[in-house]
Amino acid sequence: MKILICYFSGTGNTRRIAESFAYNLQVRGNDVQTVSIDGLTLEKKLPQELVQQIEQCDLFGIGYPVYAFNAPPIALGFAKRLPRLVQSKRAFVFNCSGEPLKLNNISSLKLCGLLRRRRFDVTNEYHYCMPYNIMFRHSDEMAHKMWETAQALVPLDVEEILQGQKHLLKRVKCGKLIAWVMRCQQWGGQLNGRMYRVSKDCVKCGKCVNSCPTHNIRITKKGKFRFGGKCLMCMRCAHLCPKNAIKIGMFNSWKVNGPYTFAQPKNEQEQQKYNKMLTKAYAQYFDEAERRINNEKH
Numbered sequence: 001m002k003i004l005i006c007y008f009s010g011t012g013n014t015r016r017i018a019e020s021f022a023y024n025l026q027v028r029g030n031d032v033q034t035v036s037i038d039g040l041t042l043e044k045k046l047p048q049e050l051v052q053q054i055e056q057c058d059l060f061g062i063g064y065p066v067y068a069f070n071a072p073p074i075a076l077g078f079a080k081r082l083p084r085l086v087q088s089k090r091a092f093v094f095n096c097s098g099e100p101l102k103l104n105n106i107s108s109l110k111l112c113g114l115l116r117r118r119r120f121d122v123t124n125e126y127h128y129c130m131p132y133n134i135m136f137r138h139s140d141e142m143a144h145k146m147w148e149t150a151q152a153l154v155p156l157d158v159e160e161i162l163q164g165q166k167h168l169l170k171r172v173k174c175g176k177l178i179a180w181v182m183r184c185q186q187w188g189g190q191l192n193g194r195m196y197r198v199s200k201d202c203v204k205c206g207k208c209v210n211s212c213p214t215h216n217i218r219i220t221k222k223g224k225f226r227f228g229g230k231c232l233m234c235m236r237c238a239h240l241c242p243k244n245a246i247k248i249g250m251f252n253s254w255k256v257n258g259p260y261t262f263a264q265p266k267n268e269q270e271q272q273k274y275n276k277m278l279t280k281a282y283a284q285y286f287d288e289a290e291r292r293i294n295n296e297k298h
């Protein structure tokens, strides 16, 4: 089966999940391609080559990180540019978020609507908890646990997709309304993006300029940084900055700088750090995941 997975990932978590999906589908004998949608919404239309890939695949997957209980505008913009299919095609959606809250399940409502209007038959949806890239930094041990759990869940989810078993996420009541209200984050993000500043620690390595998915950052001839109005607040620039020199406007106290190592806990002291982070919702998420993983093993 030909499978195409398109994804957006601000700081790498969704990319990890997308690659895990690709790996698990490939080892089951499928021909899988993954495509990052960075920059694809800058033009009115998707590249013709990608449109052909979309039309020719047997199964289509799309992944994104949850932003304010919604899919990021780049994922919605991408979905709006998808071709309307002549014949309906099966599709699956996956996302990741910093919290295991059920409310996050409403994030795919608009995206699934857009996909269905283009004749993508969304039969499977999956959510994974991955470390926060804004608000606060999860401990490395917690990040490890999240990634380890996601890696154990993806093969089970892939099996469900391949067996043709439907799996849709349960929504909370009034989900559509809540998601609609929370989409104000999108213009709030654009506004806040204009308030980004660069501190004196900047070494002008250009990582932020070159990696911005909407090409929103530029350096003037005088060496000054300019942040435009297309910011997604994906946090990539601030996260990747080697000097922690980017100030993210009103939300600077929520900044998370530097990649997660996803390393295994080394000693008891570190393990305790992880335990402190394990609030009720996280405990429930891990318990449910463990139960499912163990059930499949027996």
Ligand SMILES: Cc1cc2nc3c(=O)[nH]c(=O)nc-3n(C[C@H](O)[C@H](O)[C@H](O)COP(=O)(O)O)c2cc1C
Residues within 6 Å of the ligand: 008, 009, 010, 011, 012, 013, 014, 015, 064, 065, 066, 067, 068, 069, 070, 096, 097, 098, 099, 100, 101, 104, 130, 131, 132, 133, 134, 232, 233, 234, 235
């Ligand atoms: C602007 C923004 C909004 C976010 N909103 C939510 C949210 O509503 N719920 C949640 O659990 N996580 C939220 N997160 C956290 C991300 O979904 C999470 O860190 C995710 O793993 C990032 O994936 P990525 O590395 O692929 O970008 C938000 C992150 C950002 C940057």
